Amino acid sequence: AVAPALSVHCLATSCIAEFGSETQRETWLPEMAETGRPVGMFCLSEPHAGSNPAEMSTTATYDPETDEYALNGEKQWITNGKRGGVAVVFAKVDDEAHDPDDDAITQFLVPADTEGFEVGKKEEKLGLRASDTTGITFDDCRVPAANRLTEPGKGLSAAFRTLTEGRIGIAAQAVGVAQAALDEAKSYAEEREQFDRPISDIQTIRHKLAEMSTDVSAARLLVREACRQAEAGEDYRVAASKAKYRASEAAMSVTNEAIQIHGGYGYTTEFDVERLYRDAKITEIYEGTTEVQKTIIARGVFGE
Ligand SMILES: Cc1cc2nc3c(=O)[nH]c(=O)nc-3n(C[C@H](O)[C@H](O)[C@H](O)COP(=O)(O)OP(=O)(O)OC[C@H]3O[C@@H](n4cnc5c(N)ncnc54)[C@H](O)[C@@H]3O)c2cc1C
Structure with missing residues (x-):
């Protein structure tokens, strides 16, 4: 928040x-x-x-x-x-x-x-x-x-420029939410025992954590690439959209799996993963929905 x-x-x-x-x-x-x-x-x-x-x-x-x-x-x-x-x-x-x-x-x-x-x-x-x-x-x-900031007619392009910058921030927010969910899931998997062993020893759980960890790393790298392009003064619109699109998807899937690893406890408000799951969703909506990000990325694909 x-x-x-x-x-x-x-x-x-x-x-x-x-x-x-x-x-x-x-x-x-x-x-x-x-x-x-x-x-x-x-x-x-x-x-x-x-x-x-x-x-x-x-x-x-x-x-x-x-x-x-x-x-x-x-x-x-x-x-x-x-x-x-x-x-x-x-x-x-x-x-x-x-x-x-x-x-x-x-x-x-x-x-x-x-x-x-x-x-x-x-x-x-x-x-x-x-x-x-x-x-x-x-x-x-x-x-x-x-108190007017731009010439009439220039406000919308100014808004889009500002939002492009903001999208990297929302992508970073999504990475943070996903990382937190991954950390919580890992700790819980080490503590929780079923069938006389920690669930972190079960390969299905390990694979889930491997996928979650890969998603977080990929999202983080896209955020860093968008930052790099922005700092280098390049046109970073597509990179910012890719970072927001992929990082918000990662936040959704990683928080979802984090609840799954917590079992029934993950569905209660006692564990942070429930809140992280609810907080993740908005990253797919504000500062341009996922559908809008894909429209921008597709323009980049076609060099438009
Ligand atoms: C918690 C929160 C905080 C916010 N903070 C701010 C803020 O501080 N300032 C601010 O100005 N706004 C803010 N917003 C607004 C936010 O940016 C908008 O909700 C967002 O841009 C989507 O607009 P909409 O909700 O009207 O959805 P709509 O535009 O009505 O979209 C509805 C659905 O249709 C899809 N859609 C629409 N057009 C297309 C298209 N051309 N192609 C494909 N799909 C399309 C959308 O992707 C979405 O799935 C906030 C929203 C929330 C929920």
């Missing part, structure tokens, strides 16, 4: 670092980087716009008299929704030069104490229960024009 909180904070700081003005960077980044305050939010998804954020309906209407934008709309699934202090909010600009129907999406920095910034209830989730996920409604939420 801590990983997505940190990951989304980093999405917000990345947006400010990459797309913000000198003043915006000086105002927000030192504290956000050093103390983690204010906690950042990344408001892209909406109730009817998930895998295709271009379908968003949140608008930012320019008011020339006050040099402000008025945000109106609803965002969904916002990590850090309850404890966040500043949000990067994606919206379609409505001004003299742009029409919301033109997909004139941009991003704004919106402090959470701005009037009209309304945080909804915390969602009850399968896993990551310590991570607060909420809806956020913008009701004539006014921000100075100086």
Whole structure:
């Protein structure tokens, strides 16, 4: 649950670092980087716009008299929704030069104490229960024009660039969950005895652990390769998608087998593998579902 909180904070700081003005960077980044305050939010998804954020309906209407934008709309699934202090909010600009129907999406920095910034209830989730996920409604939420981060029309490509970076973080989260499940399963197999011997002596169990260990190593190597490409300044979009796709699958299968190795005990809340199994699932969904990752990887296959 801590990983997505940190990951989304980093999405917000990345947006400010990459797309913000000198003043915006000086105002927000030192504290956000050093103390983690204010906690950042990344408001892209909406109730009817998930895998295709271009379908968003949140608008930012320019008011020339006050040099402000008025945000109106609803965002969904916002990590850090309850404890966040500043949000990067994606919206379609409505001004003299742009029409919301033109997909004139941009991003704004919106402090959470701005009037009209309304945080909804915390969602009850399968896993990551310590991570607060909420809806956020913008009701004539006014921000100075100086809080805009990108030109109208450039917001969506900016979001995708930031998400590509974030995907490596989610892949790393998945590797962590899978490694933890592997460690738990190994310890349990050494302790649990059936037929007068530890179950770690049974070849079926050993093979399960061999497969789990291989999955974790393969996922970790894909994450490292994506990091290497990113640090080398290469186009790492496909590598980030491969890492997220394979690492989240590994997290699902390794946590599943870890429960199997624990037998009935693994199905209870007394053992951590139950929580790890529930926490693993989300890595196949957020920051782009597995289906979206495969679409990106296939584009890479065809050099598109
Ligand atoms: C716990 C949690 C935290 C989140 N945190 C944030 C956050 O901080 N900020 C934020 O902006 N969002 C956040 N999200 C939203 C998350 O990124 C979306 O849930 C995700 O992008 C999928 O969108 P959706 O839920 O609308 O599913 P949909 O887009 O409706 O997809 C439903 C199904 O259809 C499939 N599908 C859709 N389009 C295609 C296609 N073209 N090809 C093949 N399959 C397709 C999907 O893969 C999926 O299986 C969070 C979500 C959760 C659950």
